[in-house]
Amino acid sequence: MMSNPTPESLHPGLNLGEEHGEDHLEAETSVFGFWVFVMSDLVTFGMFFAIFAASSAPMWMAGGPGPKDFVDIGSIAWQTGFLLASSLTSGMAVLSLKERHAGEGASRGRLIFWLLLTAVLGFGFLYREIADFVSMAQMGAGPTRSGYLTAFWSLVGLHGAHVTAGLLWCLTIVVGVLVRGVDKRWKLALLRWAVFWHFLDVIWIGLFTFVFLGGLI
Amino acid sequence: MERAKEFHSYLIGFGLATVLTAIPFLLVATSTLSPGWTYGALVLCAAVQLVVHLRFFLHLSFRGQQKEDLQLVLFTGFILLIMIGGTVWVLGSLYTRM
Structure with a gap:
């Protein structure tokens, strides 16, 4: 049997790297455990997608508005851009842990800068999404109008709720890092949050493809 | 340099994801193709973008x-x-x- 005591990568997602010593090794269980949660969350999303797919036939619109009546492709493009850019900036935040003197002085400043930029982009996403929900409700396309709209609001709303949680988590890390410094606890939180944030962008691929653009064809 | 490599991985992933996002939006906005082909292209772009995200953002690989x-x-x-x-x-x- 081949033994490899220090594999290149201990867990999926960005690894801290050997220069972080103990913290790098402890990240393995911590991040793997979080992946188990993320995958169970993926199953939840999968079921919401399945319900949506099963409810998108014209019959389920019950004579009410369909995607062509309320989907604003410009707004969806903005939301997609915000989320994709925030995925990049969240990666930059984790990468700042790999700088020399990581977590101290200028490096900690860069970490906080990327986290705040990610939060701003995430907020931009939520702002456009909520604006779309409000205009849908005003035109009579609320979640109670038809089975299709119930599935639509549940699926898109579930993702929006996740983004809200991810935003709060991001800001919590900013405060934690400011108060306690970049210690093991916040490094591991940052790794897990980055996995969560990338995961939400992956879910969004399914949303803009099947729910928004697919509905407009 | 591990850090430089990972930085480039993010930039490549971001570039690919941007292109794979722009294609479906343009196809739907301009309705260049027939609905059936548009839908097929959308699903294909989404599947490739999923792999791009897993590979370049979540660093999932079959090796190591x-x-x-x-x-x-x-x-x-x-x-x-x-x-x-x-x-x-x-x-x-x-x-x-x-």
């Missing part, structure tokens, strides 16, 4: 990875296939009978 992590992801994919496929199949069949 602990076995359990990959098994977790693959098993979840399997479960999803059964549950989503089964739901759509059963309810779709029901729909055509109504």
Whole structure:
């Protein structure tokens, strides 16, 4: 049997790297455990997608508005851009842990800068999404109008709720890092949050493809 | 340099994801192709972008990875296939009978 005591990568997602010593090794269980949660969350999303797919036939619109009546492709493009850019900036935040003197002085400043930029982009996403929900409700396309709209609001709303949680988590890390410094606890939180944030962008691929653009064809 | 390599990985992933996002939006906004082909192109772009995200953003790979992590992801994919496929199949069949 081949033994490899220090594999290149201990867990999926960005690894801290050997220069972080103990913290790098402890990240393995911590991040793997979080992946188990993320995958169970993926199953939840999968079921919401399945319900949506099963409810998108014209019959389920019950004579009410369909995607062509309320989907604003410009707004969806903005939301997609915000989320994709925030995925990049969240990666930059984790990468700042790999700088020399990581977590101290200028490096900690860069970490906080990327986290705040990610939060701003995430907020931009939520702002456009909520604006779309409000205009849908005003035109009579609320979640109670038809089975299709119930599935639509549940699926898109579930993702929006996740983004809200991810935003709060991001800001919590900013405060934690400011108060306690970049210690093991916040490094591991940052790794897990980055996995969560990338995961939400992956879910969004399914949303803009099947729910928004697919509905407009 | 591990850090420089990872930085480039993010930039490549971001570039690819941007292109794979722009294609479906342009196809739908301009309706260049027939609905059937547009839908096919959308699904293809989404599938490729999924791989791009997993590879460049989540750093999932078949090499140098602990076995359990990959098994977790693959098993979840399997479960999803059964549950989503089964739901759509059963309810779709029901729909055509109504």
